[in-house]
Amino acid sequence: MDHFTYSNGILHAEDVSITDIATTVGTPFYAYSAATLTRHFQLFQEALAWTDHLVCFAIKSNSNLAVLKLLGDLGAGMDVVSIGEYHRAKAAGVPGERIVFSGVGKTREEIALALQGGIRQFNVESEPELEAISQIASGMGVTAPIALRVNPDVDAKTHEKIATGKSENKFGIPIAKARTVYALAARLPGIDVVGIDVHIGSQLTDLEPFELAFTKVADLTRALREDGHNIRRLDLGGGLGIPYERSNDAPPLPIEYGQVIQRTVGDLGCEIEIEPGRLISGNAGVLVSSVIYLKQGDGRNFLILDAAMNDLVRPSMYGAYHDIIPVVQAEAGVEQSAMDIVGPVCETGDTFAKGRNMPPVGPGDLVAFRSAGAYGAVMASEYNSRPLIPEVLVQGDHFAVIRQRPSFEEMLSRDSIPEWL
Structure with a gap:
């Protein structure tokens, strides 16, 4: 579910016309719906209402401070993978715990x-990292709460670049080695072993890999408790997919995901953490772009947009699919034609879709990429010296620019020329 629908023939974000936003901020831009972000977070809260839990938003999916503030105020925790993301979480008002x-x-x-700033836990990925945390915490006279990330060798059945739970992936400690590493953690100073962490991948559309992984975590929890460890928290990661192609079967719902968690680890008495990102933010955002040219090619037509691969890299990087729709609703039954939808960057890879059927659109018309709220703006770059594009947050009948488009002067000011040139 999202809040991007047509009203009087114009695509709206909640109660705000996309054309009105485009007139104000120019194109391309990202627009996010506060109502969608809120609803999707609440779905996970409801799915885990049967137990103590914390839903930690995966900042890597969308790191805008306004988005983080909205979710943090709803009670979300934050899952960070860099100190920069940590600072963003703190700046949005989310406490270290x-x-x-x-x-x-x-x-x-x-x-x-x-x-120094406060942390709920480190999800530790290797023995050298564990030893480093011990040394640093001991030197500071503090205790570091940790969970070891175990690699369960489970095939998530997702894109190879976002699978993280197989033995050949770089993530985590092999589950067969976990008891040995937990024993090491228990001996190290400055370490408080609080739980187990597992994360098998992203954009999963089948619950079976979760069930397999969580069952292995349950068995490991019992074994570690027999070894004397006080395992009281299970971080089960994120990864639940969203329907990028509206014609496909819908992925499992958060409530069904919660039932898998309850069925596999619900009898262990552990607090549950999960780290959804894409399912909270993905369908909460669209990328809006203007048509520059309609080019007639040799046997194919090209729809050339002002958005490019530097603004939304997922199609180029992953071969990812996004629904692309006109902002002005096409008339029912209008004839469509196949187009290659491309951007202006000087790369053949700057292609969003090939042979995509589109209703008639032409120069100056607006199109919207659905399901662009996750891994869109956060993965953007200034390739070809193209400015990062604005982000807009909509709530009800009003909107605010939550990241400005930088001027070329601002972009150039970040460079410096040595005196000897």
Whole structure:
């Protein structure tokens, strides 16, 4: 469910016309719906209402401060994978006790800063990281709460670049080795073992991999308790997918995901943490772009937009699909034609879709990319010296620009020319 619908023939974000936003801020831009963000977060709260829990939003999916503030005020925790994301969570008003620090390459500086600022737990990915946290925490005279991320060797059945739970992936400690590493953690000073962490991938549309992974976590919890560890918290990651293609079967609902958690680990008496990102923010955002040209090619037509791969890299990087719709609603039954939808960047890879059927659109018309709220703006770049595009948050009948488009002067001012040139 989202709040991007046609009203009087014009696409709206909640009660605000997309054309009105475009007139104010120019194109391209991202627009987010506060009502959709709120509803999707609440779905996870409802799915875990049967137990003590914390829903930690995965900041890597959308790191805008306004989005984080909205979710934090609703009670969300934050899952961060860099000290920059940690600072964003704190700047949005989220306290350290609701921030989980994940990621395979935490530096000593990042660990120290998180300990100084307050942290709910570190999700530890390796023995060297564990030993580093112990040394730093001991040197600071504090205790670091940790969960070891275990790799359950479960195929998430998702894109190879976003699968994280197989033995060949870089993430976590092999589950067969977990008891040995937990024993090491128990011996190290400055370490408080609070739980187990697992995360098998992103954009999962089948619950079976979750069931397999969580069952392994349940078995490990019992074994670790037999070894004397006080396992009281299970971080089960995120990864639940969204329907990028509206014609496809819908992925499982959060309530069904919650039932899998209850069925597999619900009898252990542990507090549950989850780290959804895409399902909260993905369908809460659209990318809006203007048509520059309609180009007649040799055997194909090109719809050239002012948005490009630097603004939305997912199609180029993952071959990802996004519904692309006209902002002015097409008449029912209008004839459609196949187009390659592309941007102006000087790369053949700057292609959003090939042979996509589209109703008639032409120069100056607006189109919207659905399901662009996750891994859109956060992965954007200034490739080809194109400014990062604005982000807009809509709530009800009003909107605010929550990230401005930088001027070319601002972009150039970040560079410096040595005196000897």
